[in-house]
Amino acid sequence: MFGASLAPWVIVVPLLSATLLLLAGRRADRWGHWLAVAASGACLLGGAVMVTGMWRADPAARQALVSWPTSGVAWISAGDLRVPLELRVDQLSVTFVLLVTFVGFLIHLYSVSYMAHDPDRRRFFAYLNLFVAAMLLLVLSDSFVLLFVGWEGVGLASYLLIGFWDRVPANATAGKKAFVMNRIGDMGLLAAMALLFAQGHGLGFGPVLAGASGLGEGTATAVGLCLLLAACGKSAQVPLQAWLGDAMAGPTPVSALIHAATMVTAGVYLVVRSHAIFEAAPAAQLVVAIVGAITLLYGAVVGCAKDDIKKTLAASTMSQIGYMMLAAGLGPIGYAFAIFHLVTHGFFKAGLFLGAGSVMHAMGDSTDMRRFGGLSRLLPVTYVTMGLGWLAILGIPPLSGFWSKDRIIEAAFTGVGLRPWVFGLAALLGAGVTAFYMTRLFFMTFLGRRRFDDDVHPAEGSWLMRLPMIILAAGSVALGWLLTLGGGITGWLAPVLGEPQHQEPVIAAPALLAATLTLVLLGGLLAWWRYLRSAVPVEAPPGNLAVRAARADLYQDNFNETLVAVPGRWLTRGLVRSERGVDGAFGGLGRGVAGAGERLRRVQNGYVRTYAATAIGGLLVLTAIVLSLIGRG
């Protein structure tokens, strides 16, 4: 059983720790963070045991279902719906478990020092543990329902952590924005579950995905699009991308863990996990690829104009997840590459974010790159680790980003007709733009003239902050190559995702590689020309129309405001008005009855003689009626 029975414990341990930290209150302030680090370390240990166990196991016996408390016990039982508490331990989920626990553990360590002076550090760590538990539940669950619990759990943790410094209203608003936009995606997941349940296969991954080919194409397309909506919400893909930039209001370790390495990739996980559904619905799959292609360019364009180091990285995250979505939408050829890029991206982007955190830590929480410059001497460790992350995201061989991104570009160029050209060129162009904005970020921060005030004296943080950055940088360097050894991650994931059939790209692979590297070089050179060779002004120049648009996130908020928020408010006002009408009708009816009652009440005056008179009067009337009837009969 290769240690699969550890699966429930890696979820329960951080959950218990989070509960304890939240309930213990101020009493736990002194040691709370170490408890959280220990819980996260225990998860990492559990994840490592599971992976090595699986590695050693016979390839045919690498998948397992772990039921809790025992098999055959339903968690939810309602009519035809039976949902057991079952965890699926297979190559895909343990890959995620290892990524989440490893990066999570490093970021826990980093946060001990980063949040050292925050009076609410214990609460922060409780939320981090809650996030780890929810994320592990998300990736380990064996049914859409249980996945949804984790899905909402990470959403909650994300909300709590974005608005962690909620004394600033803007931060609280950013948390709310993320939460509301995620709800839209969650509706998609709920609708997908309802559609799947109507097919009668239940909601477990096993039966649903096995029966996916039996779905009608219409149903499969509807389910696929609903799942894509959910993935768009969670992974900040167009059209639900607007929350990610604002989510940078949270503490930087949160941005690294949740909004770069793990949670935002949950959408990619969902699409890849339900690949059988998308294979039954080519139209939905095509939409996935289109969304990915649009987002990767969108994020890249936005990244070029931002002066806020974290927002640039957020735009870059969006763009890189766009690559993963594109790969996931390419079909069997791309799934493994999507996960591959997800893992390598998790390392180098978390490293970049931690580097950004280190810079902010040194610069008194400033995020304006126009006021950095020349930090390479002052922050040597951050300089080197971020430099390696920068080269990795650029896709410079042999760093990790090269291995994963190059394959996505290659896969995007396969197929027939117009398709490879559209997706391939988008991916290729994205690589060039990525090189531009990441080089811009790197040069503006670390090289060139010092543009900060004289009273700022930047210095590296403690070893607790440096160590995670160094480990992640090492991962950014070596992981891509390591994951191609001996069958690589493609072969490792093949039992879950299917064997990818190799197809030749429409342009020969070496030519593609050369084109990619040339574009990357050009992007880098342009950034060098603009931001290193010529001086960077401290105040942002007004810029042309395109720059202004990109600075304003391509007007995404105005777009949402005009297209969704304003009609929504109109609708609400209309509903309020019509409700007044309905209310008025029923209120009037009520008032009429009450008035009639009030008048009738006066008849009951309490005088016995009046009652007697009424009784006798009634008797007389009755007698008169009876007599008249007799007289006529």
Place this chain on the structure above:
Amino acid sequence: MAITNYLVLAMILFALGTTTVLLRRNAIIAFMGIEVMLNATNLALVTFARIHGDLTGQVLAFFVMVVAAAEVVVGLAIIVTIFRSRRTASVDDANRLAG
């Protein structure tokens, strides 16, 4: 003497009783009015029994007497209780049950 005279007498007694109930405030007097109404009814019942040569009316009159006796007991008890608590036997003063 025509037997219908008994009926006329019964009507007069009933009307007197009714008037007493409606016009007098004193509970005892109103109660007496009710008794007069009951006896007027009894007289009518007995008269009809005589007219039809049938005992049903007379039997019914007995029932009315029994019920009236019981009613007097209960009614007087109520009146005495009200008098004890309020020092008055006026039916118009006991109007607290207004709606």
